[in-house]
Amino acid sequence: MTKTGRKLVRADYADPKPTRVARYFLGKFLCVRAPDGYAEGMITETEAYGGPEDKASHACGNRRTPRTEIMFAPGGVSYVYLCYGLHHLFNIITGPIDSPEAVLIRAVKITAGQEIVRRRRPGVAEKHWASGPGRVSAALAIGMHHYGADLGGETIWVEDRGVKLPAREVKRTPRIGVEYAGKIWAAKPWRFVWAGGEKPAGVTARARPGSARR
């Protein structure tokens, strides 16, 4: 941790409103110590997942399973799951205990550990190192071993270094890839993107309005 950085603590994650935390996370730094080295990135894109009423959430209807159990922990722990059998998606659990809010980290800009990330992402252009939720995990070596990890520990954490992103540089859009949740929930503008950097990630994965299944 640098001397100018403040590691986020429980209170920072306790906010019951996931959209507010998702916005708050933009400009913070996601830091990961791994066996092959340390790397970090400034968070540039997030998505909020709500409580039991959110049909897009794995914990919809307070569904408690071995996978979703960690979502009911108090804010400040990591929720990682395997998506499409290939990609590990990293979420930060937020809100109070027994309330399953979460924030998906969709993109970061690598700010330290470039040499290590280059080794982890051979042949990948730097701008795509962590421009997507699966890519964030690939770049920062996040895996299932981080499931339930305490973000107040020494392995994976978030730092506030005083970066302020102007409101005009932050865009809100509907979440990506949640058409299965139905119109109402898929339309919620719960994705936050810092538009001050490169082009937002994930937009190509979006189904055309009309081609959505169901």
Place this chain on the structure above:
DNA sequence: CTCTCGATTAGCT
């Protein structure tokens, strides 16, 4: 047990 499908990505047309 069996079946379906996904909070995606990379590579090709």
Place this chain on the structure above:
DNA sequence: GCTAATCGAGAGA
């Protein structure tokens, strides 16, 4: 723009 890759969670029998 299209889709294979790849596998476990979750639901239902």
